[in-house]
Amino acid sequence: MLERFKVPEKDRVYVPVEKARAATEAVFRHAGLDESGARQCADVLITNDLRGVESHGISNQLRNYLRLYGEGKLNPRPNVRVERETDTTTLVNSDGALGIHVAPNAMRMAIAKAKKHGTGTVAVTGAGHLGGAGYHASLAAKENMIGQAMAGPGGSQTLPTFGAEPRFGTHPIAWAAPARSQPPFLFDIATTQVAGNKIQLARRVGADLEPAWIADKDGQPILDRVPVPDEYYQLPFGGTRENSSHKGYGMMAMIDIMCNAMTGVGAGFLTGGGGQVFVATDIQAFIDLDDYFDWMDRFLEGLRNTKPAAGHERVLYPGLSEWEETQARTRDGIPYHREVVEWFESYAAEVGVEIDLR
């Protein structure tokens, strides 16, 4: 994550990971989820927080989720149904569950199919927020598979290249691949220039946005460095056509097709979308694991050891700095903004759930 998005030192409250986890499980249980559902939801948020992906952890997401449960817009006890199934594919209706509640199980279904047949693809409809695609993709990597996860949320945020009307959300996608002795590869992105939640985060920490990160309401990319304006649209990654925004746009469109057209949900910008797709590909279907790991470790080492350009300390690969952050935060606690901790404590007190974050 860019430095400016980090919580400023003076505003940090370091919360031990197990305290954060227990508190999060407690409020999910209070929202009506069963024990294992609450544990699953908390694990997604805490894993994201450990990785430093604040935008998809407790800070930005938990209060939204709790509000939606409170308003009856999420189903804490879903009756998840299989609507169509083949050897390698399943279409699952999530019955209004939160994405982070049902998506991990969808990926586990894909993994089970891949163990038997080589690959598995599970599509989920009717679920709430995915909580980032990376967590789910990683589940496959832990089983020595290539994991892929994506979601096609609504269509009111992001412009297609050359367009002045929004057609997409942030349309996240992630791929994960295991390694033996190197930290695992996890490529986890929004197909916008910047994750929607990072814009909220920039507003909270008072950071400027970069040129071509957003467009004005008439569809013109804003090419200056500006604070977050009141009204704006997001742009596909690349930002402008000259900088390959058509690649971000095309990727969003593809994600929308797989998540929403292929699942019967309909186009995100017409129906609100929300379909999610999880793919597991068994590495051993192609090659012995030992051979794969030999190459994978050499590949990742080679990327890390690339000579850096002047002005840069080192070359990273996707997942590396998040893995390092996980080690540090497991040791030192998660540095939440004090506003977040205060909200969490006051929410818990208000609804009568006992938590201990300090």
Place this chain on the structure above:
Amino acid sequence: MLERFKVPEKDRVYVPVEKARAATEAVFRHAGLDESGARQCADVLITNDLRGVESHGISNQLRNYLRLYGEGKLNPRPNVRVERETDTTTLVNSDGALGIHVAPNAMRMAIAKAKKHGTGTVAVTGAGHLGGAGYHASLAAKENMIGQAMAGPGGSQTLPTFGAEPRFGTHPIAWAAPARSQPPFLFDIATTQVAGNKIQLARRVGADLEPAWIADKDGQPILDRVPVPDEYYQLPFGGTRENSSHKGYGMMAMIDIMCNAMTGVGAGFLTGGGGQVFVATDIQAFIDLDDYFDWMDRFLEGLRNTKPAAGHERVLYPGLSEWEETQARTRDGIPYHREVVEWFESYAAEVGVEIDLR
């Protein structure tokens, strides 16, 4: 394609598509391919030329291919072998064939598996140039499937974000999806800012490169508009970190893992890479085709009908302008640069193959 990459009007020779096809088949046969192999190879190049993807048609590729056959570096009569197979996956050794020769059959194998089991994934090793990923992905779309194709060529061209040493080629990827009454969706990209062949094309037509399209030999992105320099590295799409080059880089890395680590070829930058992966996902495994097509047509129509931003005529979707170009070129002929036609004619005369391009 950006206007500046088109062949200038004064240099165009319009060649009727069937003449171009017959001549191309003839030189492939002369290079040693059998009838059906020559037909397949010509179909890839001509389809790319019809779509206006000059960078992957006769102009840039045919003379390279013929030279490599001439030098014995491509095998015109490969003994393609299945090395590992499951219900849904196949690892194929292409025995040194040209990519455009064997890749379409690899995708057809994936399609056959998807018809039976829902999805199919076929990985190919030891093949030459893929000739663009789009053609192969489209084969699945023609069978009412989602098609995906990718390749992990060498590692001497493109820098990882913050790096000063190359680690990747152009690492192309494509997804194709069928539609009923709208032109089909085909998202077909290099994961660099610009396809390597487009840089050659820019040099040929004297066009400048855009800011952040390439880097100097020390890894610094060149932020001015410049003619193609003698020495340069390519950058992942996005160009700079602020413009999401880490997304292009991550995508390249993922493609390299699937094409090269997962297939035993090894990392592209260590071994020369060259693995290729083809995935077919049967839409009917998830939803009835009629329902899919209803949504898909509305989705694509909605994209086309997006209000354009000021200064832009319309909003395209991936595959639309290439489809329109195909209609025009089928009618009017393919506008090759006269230098290309002259080369083709002199090559054919030299090797004693009769062709007729005028």
